[in-house]
Amino acid sequence: MSTKDIVDTAWDAPHPAYPVNGTVIVPASKSLTNRYLLLAALADGPSRIYNALASRDSDLMIGALRALGTGIESINSADGTVELRITPLDLERELGQVQIDCGLAGTVMRFVPPLAALVRGSITFDGDPHARLRPMAPVLTALSDLGVSVHENGEPGLLPATITGTGSLAGGRIVVDASASSQFISALMLVAARSEHGVEIIAAPGTIASPDHIEMTVATLRELGVEITRPTERSWKIEPGRITAFERTMEPDLSNAGPFLAAAMVTAGTVRIPHWPVRTTQVGDQWRTILTRMGAQITHHEDGILEITGPAKISGINYADSSELAPTLAAICALATEPSRLTGIAHLRGHETDRLAALVTELNKLGGKVTELDDGLLIEPATLHGGEFGTYADHRMATAGAIIGLAVPEVKVLDIGTTAKTMPDFPELWTTLATSGKATH
Numbered sequence: 001m002s003t004k005d006i007v008d009t010a011w012d013a014p015h016p017a018y019p020v021n022g023t024v025i026v027p028a029s030k031s032l033t034n035r036y037l038l039l040a041a042l043a044d045g046p047s048r049i050y051n052a053l054a055s056r057d058s059d060l061m062i063g064a065l066r067a068l069g070t071g072i073e074s075i076n077s078a079d080g081t082v083e084l085r086i087t088p089l090d091l092e093r094e095l096g097q098v099q100i101d102c103g104l105a106g107t108v109m110r111f112v113p114p115l116a117a118l119v120r121g122s123i124t125f126d127g128d129p130h131a132r133l134r135p136m137a138p139v140l141t142a143l144s145d146l147g148v149s150v151h152e153n154g155e156p157g158l159l160p161a162t163i164t165g166t167g168s169l170a171g172g173r174i175v176v177d178a179s180a181s182s183q184f185i186s187a188l189m190l191v192a193a194r195s196e197h198g199v200e201i202i203a204a205p206g207t208i209a210s211p212d213h214i215e216m217t218v219a220t221l222r223e224l225g226v227e228i229t230r231p232t233e234r235s236w237k238i239e240p241g242r243i244t245a246f247e248r249t250m251e252p253d254l255s256n257a258g259p260f261l262a263a264a265m266v267t268a269g270t271v272r273i274p275h276w277p278v279r280t281t282q283v284g285d286q287w288r289t290i291l292t293r294m295g296a297q298i299t300h301h302e303d304g305i306l307e308i309t310g311p312a313k314i315s316g317i318n319y320a321d322s323s324e325l326a327p328t329l330a331a332i333c334a335l336a337t338e339p340s341r342l343t344g345i346a347h348l349r350g351h352e353t354d355r356l357a358a359l360v361t362e363l364n365k366l367g368g369k370v371t372e373l374d375d376g377l378l379i380e381p382a383t384l385h386g387g388e389f390g391t392y393a394d395h396r397m398a399t400a401g402a403i404i405g406l407a408v409p410e411v412k413v414l415d416i417g418t419t420a421k422t423m424p425d426f427p428e429l430w431t432t433l434a435t436s437g438k439a440t441h
């Protein structure tokens with residue numbers, strides 16, 4: 001059964017009788033693929049992305065960039081990976097009126113509007129029903145502060161919105177509230193080098209959500225020749241200049257590696273993930289620290305394979321700023337023998353769904369003891385039972401439900417097809433891993 005056929009049905013989460021023992025090739029990083037795609041559109045020549053992610057979020061980014069005039073050719077390589085050949089967009093071209101579907105992709109709804117300010121045309125952004133609830137105000141306000149014409153077509157600070165680009169962006173100094181998402185700062189950074197005078201971005205007082213993702217943006221830009229300085233700890237100055245065309249191979253998505261590592265954790269099994277990078281800007285590299293603290297044995301072999309063996313009993317953890325790892329981590333914590341406290345994740349209320357509310361509701365429905373905190377979750381040990389696990393169009397809720405189902409019989413995950421956002425092959429990869437232990441017993 002393909003992922004498409006199982007959308008909207010309850011999926012019987014595999015519940016193996018044996019610890020898992022398998023190797024999983026994890027698809028490419030969403031955050032890296034979508035950053036490199038956007039930068040290729042603005043680069044000083046044609047670029048190539050090897051091992052690109054093929055998923056709903058990357059398709060939406062490709063669709064948005066093509067609509068703005070970027071040439072993108074997708075080639076299926078003999079080894080099963082996807083190569084993208086990108087010809088940058090022509091900022092002189094008159095585009096007229098363009099509609100962009102953002103789906104539920106934060107990287108499309110936040111990263112592409114600043115690009116729309118650089119082209120010539122009237123670009124309208126909209127998305128899934130839930131996309132209309134995700135915060136947009138800081139990026140729209142920043143563009144307006146930079147002199148760009150922004151029209152909010154619905155509720156203020158939300159999609160749909162129209163940006164009218166004139167083919168150039170003067171640049172300047174802006175204050176951005178990044179407490180609801182790091183993507184507001186990343187979005188402005190990604191296009192800033194192509195402005196006339198550069199852009200200085202100052203984070204407004206308060207928390208900065210998912211700061212690791214801003215570091216990823218800075219590192220990616222610097223690697224392509226963009227000059228960025230840090231006037232203060234809370235500001236970034238991006239100088240005007242070229243973005244160098246490139247050829248890059250995408251790393252596996254280490255956040256999406258999380259559920260497979262979790263499979264080893266919750267069955268006391270062993271999982272191997274090839275191509276784990278030695279150095280990376282991905283937040284998912286934190287799994288090595290997090291899961292070791294929770295009792296796993298983890299080895300990063302010289303050939304690049306990360307191997308994890310789960311413990312007999314999972315320890316609890318107090319952890320701050322787990323960012324997009326939080327739903328997966330919460331599922332592991334719900335199966336731990338000690339309490340856990342996940343903090344610094346208030347902004348998850350504005351993700352694909354209100355993830356704090358969704359995790360409390362769905363884990364507690366299965367007998368869990370999860371309490372919502374101001375900025376996170378308290379997860380106490382409890383004996384879980386089977387039942388339906390709702391996913392609210394959120395790919396990470398779906399994988400969280402699958403993790404619980406691996407350890408608890410008769411869990412049914414609603415709309416497992418939502419994993420297509422970043423990992424369309426998840427059901428097949430998961431079922432293969434879930435049955436991988438048998439051969440060894």
Ligand SMILES: O=C(O)C1=C[C@@H](OP(=O)(O)O)[C@@H](O)[C@H](O)C1
Pocket residue numbers: 030031032106107180181182183186209210213323324347
């Ligand atoms: O820049 C990115 O690629 C992302 C930034 C983070 O967003 P928030 O800062 O909104 O958490 C993360 O959760 C999201 O999955 C991807």
Ligand SMILES: C=C(OP(=O)(O)O)C(=O)O
Pocket residue numbers: 104105106107324351352396422
């Ligand atoms: C928050 C996430 O996605 P988005 O890029 O849509 O913000 C996520 O993938 O966990």
